[in-house]
Amino acid sequence: MDKEIHLVRKISFFFFLGLIVFLPMMVLAGETPTMVIEEAKFAIDQARKAGAEQKAYDDLSAAKSWLARAEKEYEDARSFFSRMSTSKTQKAKDDEIIYLASMAKIKAIIAENKAKKDALLKDLQDTRKDLADYQGTIAVLKKNLEEAQKAKEIQAKAEAERALNRRVEVAIQTGE
């Protein structure tokens, strides 16, 4: 039992040691070319799903083109000769790849937004049409209600007149 507890403690110790050593390095690493390329691919996929191929073709094509350039640069940077270059050159290469992939990502998000806007505009147009129809119905109903009200008033007036006439007739007959 004691042995097991000791082992668990040992594992925990190394786990936390690893966390302390590697976590700051992971945080410092920030954006990497691979990460931004993956983000760009995801953004392009999302744009496609939003219908950008039909509704924002130019922006989506631009995004794909930037991504292709980023991937090409990435492949070149991983070649044998590039890996032999200085760390400064490699850093410049990485910056270039991050720039190209970022352009791809943002263009893809723009394409997605444009496609969504198109769908939204259609929704708005349909809702406005529905609203116009309902407002038309309200106008007709209001007119009907007004006419019904007028008819009621006329009927009430006629009944009042008839009642008066009856009273007059009764008065004449009784000689009052």
Place this chain on the structure above:
Amino acid sequence: MAKKFIFLKVAFFLMLFISFGAGWAGAQDITPALQQEFVDAKAAIEAAQKAQAEKYSLEPLKKAQDLLITADNAKAFKDPVKFAQASRLARVYAELAKAIAEIKLEEEKLAATQEELQKAKDEIERMKKAQ
């Protein structure tokens, strides 16, 4: 010995020439085409502001403005690569800010229209009951 010395001298001047050449190539001026990218980015930011990006999509707008400052600094340091990259990124971030602002504006319009539609439906129900 003298031949070796001459060879060393030639090699030294050759190295000097190459390093100057490389330095000259690195310190290229900002071309009018690159300058145009900067102007385009500025115009894109203005267009985003007109589309109310400050209200609806502040984050990408801020990013575009920061990148424009980065481009301006790169110009001061005569770094055409950084200048071009920052200018282009500033322009697309501004375009993104504009696109987001436009979509949010339309969403607001749709929400208002849907609310009006609901009111109209309620009014019809009320009128039908009154008849």
